[in-house]
Structures are given as C-alpha cells and as structure tokens.
Amino acid sequence: MWQWFHKWGSPKWFYDLSGRWLPWLIAGMAVFLTVGVVWALLYVPPDYQQGYTSRILVVHVAVAGTSLAFFPIMAIAGTVTLVWKMKMADMVAKAVASLGAWFSAITLATGSIWGSVMWGTWWEWTDSRLTSMLFQFFLLISVISLRSALNDSETAARACALLSIVGCINVVVIKYSVEWWNTLHQPASALSASSGSVNGIEFWLPTLIMVIAMYLFVAVSVMMGTRNEILQREGRSKWVQDLVKEG
C-alpha cells in the first residue's frame, strides 16, 4: 500500500503512467462528450414546463456537479502536500485550481443563460446556489492569485495547500450560511424549486452521460496540466532531457 502511495510521488512514474492512460481517457471522453452533447442539445424532448430550455440544464447540471468536486480535491492534494511534502500533489493542485475556476465560471454562465429564459433574469441573489457558486469562484481565484504572487515554488505550494484546506471548509460554511440567509432574509420564491420538474429517464440518462464526460474531461485536463508542470519543474533531471532529445 505504502509503496503504491510513494510511486505516485514520483514525477517520472506519473509521467509514464499518464502517457499510457491518456489516449484511452481521451477516446472515452470524446465518445461520452459527443453522445452527451448531441443527445442533450438535439434529442432531449421538451419539458412540459420549460420547453426546449431544459436541454441547457443537461449541460449545466453536469458542469455544476463536477465543479463541486474541485475544492475537496484541492484540499486533499493540499493535505498530502503539507503532510508528506509530495511535490506531485502540488502539481496536481495547480492544474486543478485553474480548471476549477473555469468550471465555476461556466456553471455560472450556463446557469445564467438558463435563468434568463426560465426566471426572466440573468442573476438572482435569492437563489443560494448561484450565490455560493459565485463565492466558490472567488475563493478559487484567490488560490490561483496567491500562487502567482509567491515566487518561491516551495512556499507557494505549501501556502496554496493551506489556503485550499481553509477555503474548502469555508466553501461549505458559505454554502450553508447563504441558504440560511435566503430562507430568513427573503422567503424562498417558487423559482428555487422550478428545476425539479425535469426528472424522467429521457432527461437523467443524457445528464448521467454528460456527468461522466465531464469527469473524464477533468481527468484528461488535469493529467495534461500536471504533465506540463512536471516537464517545467523537472527540466533539469536527466529523464526529461532525454525525453526532449528524443523529440
């Protein structure tokens, strides 16, 4: 078990392994993404309340569901960085952070587009999901900018690890406090419940496919980002130089 764990700490081992996995992951992602997007945007039957707008939801739900995973991943990677001082964990965390910010932004964008049709507004503070996603986006940005501000990569790794752990706890607290705020501040309006009307199999099956496609996409992007990071940081090691010479 521990030997397996330590293998993950070796950049070379990760580079070789991910090189072998990536073609399969990319192929799987291509299949799921094509099927999911085509099904979602062209063949999902119109909802009796929402009409064709519900097709946006298939994409939105998949992206939103995935974007909730980023802070926990970063917190776990951060813990590994702080406890075992594993460089690989930090490289993964760096790749995850920027991807997480993109996913949060896309979640907000697709949600707004759907909301503009269904709720008649692009932004609605009374919906706690919008508000807490916005603050998750802010916190991810703060992790990214802290990393870019710190020059020393060792310090940056540990500082970002700590901030990710604190941020992960904070996102949960923010989520609950925003919900609490909405239930007490302004009575929750009917719009919060309106996404519950689409739940037949013709809706959730493409959603499931999209969710799998998104997770594959995240895996592929994180692996590619991490490989890129490995090459940059390990540029002085022999195996990277051999790799470059081979072309």
Added chain:
Amino acid sequence: MTESETEIIMGERGISTFEAFRATLKRDLLVAFKGRNELLNPLMFFFIVVSLFPIGITPDREVLTEIAVGVLWVSALLASLLSLDNLYRSDYEDGSLELLLLSPHSLYFMTLAKILSHWLVSGLPLVLLSPLLGYMLALPTEAYWTMIVTLLLGTPILSLLGSIGVALTVSLGSRGLILAMIILPMSVPILIAGTLAVGSVMDGNPVGGHIAIMGAMLAVAASLAPLASAAALRISVN
C-alpha cells in the same frame, strides 16, 4: 529591536505559556500605543466609508434605515481588512516574527495573543463607535443593542479569519489586493449572520438564535484560526 523587547518575546527559560501569551499581548499593545496616530486610522477609515454611503446612495432616512446594518458591516469588514495588513508586517520586517517562531512556546497562543491585541486596538474601538454611526444612518432604536453585540462577536472573527490571509501573504512586497481577495470572500458567513441578526430584530423577531450562531462561529474561529495562522506563518517565514 532592543534587548528588553527581545526578552519580552523570548522570555527567560522556563516561563509558562500563559506568561508568554501575556508578554506577547502586552508587547503588541505597547507597540500599538506608541504609534497613536496609526491607532486612529482604522477608526477614521470606518467613519469615512460609512459616511460615503448616504452621499452615494441617498440621504432619505427610510432607505438609510434599510441599509444601515449592511453598510456598517461592510465598512467594518473593510476597516478590519486594512488594519490587518500590519498584524505581522512590522514584526516580519524587523525580524521579531522569526524570534516568535523560534520561541519554545506553542505558536497557537502567540498568534492568538497577536490577534487579540489587534482586535483590542482596531476592532473594539470600531464597535464602540458604531452606535454613533448607527444613529447617523437612522438605525431604529430597538436594533442598537443587537448591532453592538453582533459586532462585538463578529469583529474578532474577522480578525481571526483575516490573520490566516495575512500570514500567508506576509512575505509579499505588494499584497493589498491579494489580501482582500483572500479575506473578503471568507468573511461572507459573518456578514450574513450579523446582518440577519439585526434585520430580525428590526422585524420584531427573536434574535437569540442568531447571536448563538455567531458565538459558535467565534468559538470555532478562535480554536482553529490561530492554528491555521501559525501554520501559515511557518510556511511564509523560512
């Protein structure tokens, strides 16, 4: 730094953690009171920011009553953010922070002492000034006590949470903006709890639950934030 100051921080061999805590607190308060003008700055900043809102929005008393709590909380948040900048800064520059890290006592209590002294010189005066500003913003009379109590519970949480961000960025040259980006989103739950409590008293609802939740937040923050802050200091100061 003079020798006596070093002695205050480091202590002689064998002093208890409580004594070290008190010494750090005393030393920080002394340093703060030496620069009396700087002591007033967060307070004046708070005053100025609050007075911008009626000018920027409307002098209409009804509208002001509606927004008063939010304005006070956001201004307190900003004032605390700006004053936090100096929590570890001067100690980092003159090297006494390194001595603090080297001291044999638990860094948890040392950071707690620094945060407490920061709150005493910048948070507490703000709470004391808030009734006056509340009056200027036409806050209804029944809301005063709730506002004071929530600010009293909330401003230490701001200092505690903020200290993590300050510790992470203490080695950076220019960090005003990045500090704001780290601290401000984290403070949202406190902002929500504080405004909800005062809002509920203005609606004539019981307020005990809100205050209890803020107390719980303070308890959690006081036990965990100095730990994170201490860890962040160890990361930043190599």
